[in-house]
Amino acid sequence: MQTNSKVVIFRHLWHIFGKFSAGQEVYLPAKKNVTRERLILCINAVLQKKAKDIIVLNLSKLSAFTDYMIICSGTSEREVQAIAQAIQLFLKKADIRPLGVEGEANGQWVLLDYDDVVISVFYEPVRTFYDLENLWDAPRMQVDENKKEIKRLSREMA
Numbered sequence: 001m002q003t004n005s006k007v008v009i010f011r012h013l014w015h016i017f018g019k020f021s022a023g024q025e026v027y028l029p030a031k032k033n034v035t036r037e038r039l040i041l042c043i044n045a046v047l048q049k050k051a052k053d054i055i056v057l058n059l060s061k062l063s064a065f066t067d068y069m070i071i072c073s074g075t076s077e078r079e080v081q082a083i084a085q086a087i088q089l090f091l092k093k094a095d096i097r098p099l100g101v102e103g104e105a106n107g108q109w110v111l112l113d114y115d116d117v118v119i120s121v122f123y124e125p126v127r128t129f130y131d132l133e134n135l136w137d138a139p140r141m142q143v144d145e146n147k148k149e150i151k152r153l154s155r156e157m158a
Helices: 005-017 032-048 077-093 124-130
Strands: 052-058 068-074 100-102 109-114 117-123 140-143
Touching: 032 052, 032 068, 032 077, 032 117, 032 140, 068 077, 068 124, 077 109, 077 117, 109 124, 117 124
Parallel strands: 068 117
Antiparallel strands: 052 068, 052 140, 100 109, 109 117
16 A cells, blocks of 8 residues: 655654644754755865855855855856866765756856755856855855865854
8 A cells, every 4th residue: 555655744744743732833953063064065075176266155044045155166167067067976976966956058157056055156257247145244254275175164154
């Protein structure tokens, strides 16, 4: 006998939330450490292909769509595509796959959505035009593009 997966999920959620009254707040386990580990992996993925001008924004208190945004650049459309492909390959080896990838075909701005971390790889003139890093007044971390990897995050990313 097969069960409908939506019914199973609903029953699971009812089991969790059904124990509480309507006005009572429910606290689920925090995913903070998992998100930070994923962020470090994503930054290291960007560093592997020598992306330029790497900035990390902490949007956790400002945005509903992601906790962190990594913004980096390539000096040509082909390099942007190569950086995006290398990031996906690096993270796939860690069993992390994107929820979505946009803009990979043209190489002007590739967006990689890893749920709590979004990576934008820009062709330098396009990055200057959109000026995405100044869209939010958010804590930021400049990553030294000459490093091969980072092991921990700055305080602004906590």
